[in-house]
Amino acid sequence: MSSRLFPHMVIGITAILLAFATKAEAGPPLICHAIEIGQAKSLPLVSWKEKNKGGYDLKNLTRDTLAILTPSTPVLVRMETLRRATLYARQDPQAAKELLTRLHMRAVDSDAAGHPEALAWFDVGYLAEAYKQWMGTSEPDPARGIDGYSWVKKAISLRASDPEMEFAAALITLLGPESAHQEHLQKALAGAKDDLLLARNLASRFNGQTMSEMLSEHSGQRLN
Secondary structure (H helix, E strand, O other): OOOOOOHHHHHHHHHHHHHHOOOOOOOOOOOOOOOOOOOOOOOOOOOOOOOOOOOOOHHHHHHHHHHHOOOOOOHHHHHHHHHHHHHHHOOOHHHHHHHHHHHHHHHHHHHHOOOOOHHHHHHHHHHHHHHHHHOOOOOOOOOOOOOHHHHHHHHHHHHOOOHHHHHHHHHHOOOOOHHHHHHHHHHHHHHHOOOHHHHHHHHHHOOHHHHHHHHHHHHOOOOO
């Protein structure tokens, strides 16, 4: 849930960004670093460094993931849930395919009903891009050949404005194209002035000083 902040608190947000700033971890951008979601419910934690399901029953992956991805679930929680789902899915090709298929069907059905669901298209697009970053060329990847980024962009267009989705798109395009990455990042930064949790996640992924300068530009203030 977004935390509404007043314009005069921009300096405070910038300080938080700088305080939380760290260098991005090595590894796939959608996989290697968890999204901060506070106390929100998600799938059980699993390490991206170890191929270990930690006792989790992969037969429940699709059911459990869909139960979390309700219309009221914030985008940041969706991102972290889909990240964890991808870590599990790599261990079971059938579970991986089932989850992607169900999410895609949900999105397509919303279009067919005449009410395209932005969150449904975001979920399947983000999952597809996470699959492509995590599953090796020698492994079965049901997302191979799918342009998940285009579905995330579709979701953004359906929402008109969603800084958390812009953050997701910035992560997807972190390795290129650069122009698209910068555009998504700037829109995410603009929204971070009203979303403290998003600000923290941005700071953990990108250079804090750069974000300070960009927030200063967006607020029209000069920060020392």
